[in-house]
Amino acid sequence: MIFAESDIDAIWLTFKLATTVTVLLLVIGTPLAWWLARNRSIWKSIVGSLVAMPLVLPPTVLGFYLLILMGPEGVVGQFTQAIGLGTLPFTFGGLVVASILYSMPFVVQPIQNAMESIGERPLEVAATLRAGPWDRFFSVVLPLAKPGIITASILGFAHTVGEFGVILMIGGNIPGETQVVSVQIYDHVESLEYTQAHVLAASMIAFSFVVLFGLYWFQRKQNLNGFRLGS
Amino acid sequence: MSLVKTTESHMQQQPRTIRARFQVRYLNKRGKEFSLDVDLNLPATGITAIFGHSGSGKTTLLRCFAGLEKNVKGELCVFGNTWQTNDDSLATHKRPIGYVFQEASLFPHLNAEQNIQFAIKRSIRKCTSEQYEKVISVMGIENILASYPQQLSGGERQRVAIARALLIQPELLLMDEPLASLDQKRKQEILPYLENLHAISDVPILYVSHSMDEVARLADHVVALEHGKVVAQGSLSDVFSRIDIALTDHESAGVILQCKVEEKDDRWHLMRVAFEGGELWVRDSGDKIGQHIRIRILARDVSIAMSCQTDSSILNRLAVVVDEIIPDQDESMSMLKLRSGNDYIVARITNRSHNQLALKEGGKVWAQVKSVAVIS
Numbered sequence: 001m002i003f004a005e006s007d008i009d010a011i012w013l014t015f016k017l018a019t020t021v022t023v024l025l026l027v028i029g030t031p032l033a034w035w036l037a038r039n040r041s042i043w044k045s046i047v048g049s050l051v052a053m054p055l056v057l058p059p060t061v062l063g064f065y066l067l068i069l070m071g072p073e074g075v076v077g078q079f080t081q082a083i084g085l086g087t088l089p090f091t092f093g094g095l096v097v098a099s100i101l102y103s104m105p106f107v108v109q110p111i112q113n114a115m116e117s118i119g120e121r122p123l124e125v126a127a128t129l130r131a132g133p134w135d136r137f138f139s140v141v142l143p144l145a146k147p148g149i150i151t152a153s154i155l156g157f158a159h160t161v162g163e164f165g166v167i168l169m170i171g172g173n174i175p176g177e178t179q180v181v182s183v184q185i186y187d188h189v190e191s192l193e194y195t196q197a198h199v200l201a202a203s204m205i206a207f208s209f210v211v212l213f214g215l216y217w218f219q220r221k222q223n224l225n226g227f228r229l230g231s
Numbered sequence: 232m233s234l235v236k237t238t239e240s241h242m243q244q245q246p247r248t249i250r251a252r253f254q255v256r257y258l259n260k261r262g263k264e265f266s267l268d269v270d271l272n273l274p275a276t277g278i279t280a281i282f283g284h285s286g287s288g289k290t291t292l293l294r295c296f297a298g299l300e301k302n303v304k305g306e307l308c309v310f311g312n313t314w315q316t317n318d319d320s321l322a323t324h325k326r327p328i329g330y331v332f333q334e335a336s337l338f339p340h341l342n343a344e345q346n347i348q349f350a351i352k353r354s355i356r357k358c359t360s361e362q363y364e365k366v367i368s369v370m371g372i373e374n375i376l377a378s379y380p381q382q383l384s385g386g387e388r389q390r391v392a393i394a395r396a397l398l399i400q401p402e403l404l405l406m407d408e409p410l411a412s413l414d415q416k417r418k419q420e421i422l423p424y425l426e427n428l429h430a431i432s433d434v435p436i437l438y439v440s441h442s443m444d445e446v447a448r449l450a451d452h453v454v455a456l457e458h459g460k461v462v463a464q465g466s467l468s469d470v471f472s473r474i475d476i477a478l479t480d481h482e483s484a485g486v487i488l489q490c491k492v493e494e495k496d497d498r499w500h501l502m503r504v505a506f507e508g509g510e511l512w513v514r515d516s517g518d519k520i521g522q523h524i525r526i527r528i529l530a531r532d533v534s535i536a537m538s539c540q541t542d543s544s545i546l547n548r549l550a551v552v553v554d555e556i557i558p559d560q561d562e563s564m565s566m567l568k569l570r571s572g573n574d575y576i577v578a579r580i581t582n583r584s585h586n587q588l589a590l591k592e593g594g595k596v597w598a599q600v601k602s603v604a605v606i607s
Binding site: 121144 | 354355
């Protein structure tokens with residue numbers, strides 16, 4: 001076995017984190033993307049900028065403020081303590097919250113772009129066929145935005161796997177709880193366990209390549225076949 | 232919501248008319264302000280053509296009927312049901328309409344059959360399998376139901392879209408230039424299907440078009456629009472015999488008459504057709520005796536004689552009364568409206584002839600018809 005037991009734990013934790021975050025982000029991000037795609041007011045720019053912030057901010061900035069907010073003295077921390085959850089930093093839950101914020105633009109933007117490119121017409125057609133607003137969203141918008149949603153899922157998952165800074169700030173390095181692959185590699189290097197670091201690092205490179213290759217291949221097919229591959 | 236629920240309407244006998252008054256202003260694509268201001272009283276049977284040049288507001292008017300246009304002031308009352316008042320408007324998906332858009336509007340993620348099922352599932356009225364079969368066969372789409380829109384030709388897509396709009400079983404069918412995005416060959420392919428709509432559905436149709444040919448073939452009533460205003464409305468023959476308004480370019484100005492085939496002359500391949508105001512010999516179109524057809528007589532094909540001249544090549548001469556004389560846009564020409572019984576034809580002659588013959592309104596003359604086109 002090439003992977004040490006602690007490495008396997010880290011890989012499993014990373015997978016669990018990325019899956020949880022991706023699922024939650026699709027649930028939160030899809031309606032948000034729809035709102036952003038339809039809105040024309042100043043709020044669109046404000047909310048759109050907030051969602052995109054993690055693209056430009058150093059992860060340490062986001063991690064720092066989240067640590068303060070979710071800590072015992074922070075607003076969020078006081079709330080979570082009041083409802084009996086304790087504080088979130090240095091827990092898996094804390095990682096999920098931080099990762100959702102950090103990966104948000106990678107999920108919201110592809111879905112938003114896909115929804116914007118649908119245009120008015122299919123919605124008008126659906127309305128003349130007796131489809132109400134909810135019906136139109138589920139039977140027209142979601143199927144037509146499917147390529148964007150698939151791209152968003154892949155990017156959201158991959159980006160969460162690749163996180164380091166925010167996790168270190170929020171989660172620290174607790175085996176089985178917050179010690180994900182990227183942190184584990186850092187750990188190995190710190191302790192001069194280069195072989196172990198190589199195994200994990202090379203696995204990450206292979207994983208990233210496969211994911212990105214899969215994504216580009218999917219998008220290329222998409223262009224060739226119009227909307228059909230996504231449906 | 233004060234608007235009447237549409238599903239209750241079948242129970243009561245309501246006046247079968249459409250009352251519409253719309254006012255809407257917006258900036259068009261070139262950034263100019265456009266305003267539509269119409270007041271219509273439309274019959275609720277047959278095909279009513281909304282006719283006009285591009286940019287006259289035809290599509291906007293149709294979208295007002297569908298509730299798709301925003302910021303519309305006015306009232307709309309269809310068969311006794313109020314769809315819109317000044318401050319309240321029934322949402323598009325609650326109006327019992329069918330809508331055929333100008334360009335292909337099938338959902339790309341559904342195949343032809345699924346597109347049609349989308350409508351059937353949401354229709355208020357149940358679709359029987361007979362109705363379904365009939366619409367599918369009249370539109371000739373049995374063999375393409377499994378295809379996706381991008382695998383279909385423009386004409387096929389439009390036929391599926393028409394079938395979809397029919398199978399929602401609307402009380403009013405709105406069609407926005409359904410043939411405009413097709414080439415001549417495909418137009419000719421779809422026109423017969425549209426003429427057959429009468430056979431499968433008695434739903435009244437509002438048909439937007441800028442094509443004189445389509446209107447001549449399909450429409451029973453016409454609303455002529457110009458710069459967002461109604462310039463004429465009425466039956467096909469009434470509207471196209473108006474010479475005080477320029478509905479078309481002067482080369483294609485002319486009237487459309489409803490005729491019945493009375494007699495055939497096999498030797499010369501001619502047939503005699505009768506309209507209210509007289510009879511004409513026209514080229515045999517293959518229609519049977521007793522059949523109703525439409526003919527079109529262009530103003531440029533009608534000349535005037537003071538006596539019945541039997542020594543010319545012209546086959547058709549009608550005794551008519553000059554009803555109205557109006558100068559043409561071309562300063563050398565005049566337009567004449569001629570009454571023959573209860574029907575009208577129009578003639579375009581030079582001012583010199585007008586002067587030489589000393590034509591006056593109310594005068595009796597002979598109209599010599601050089602050419603008659605059988606259109607359906």
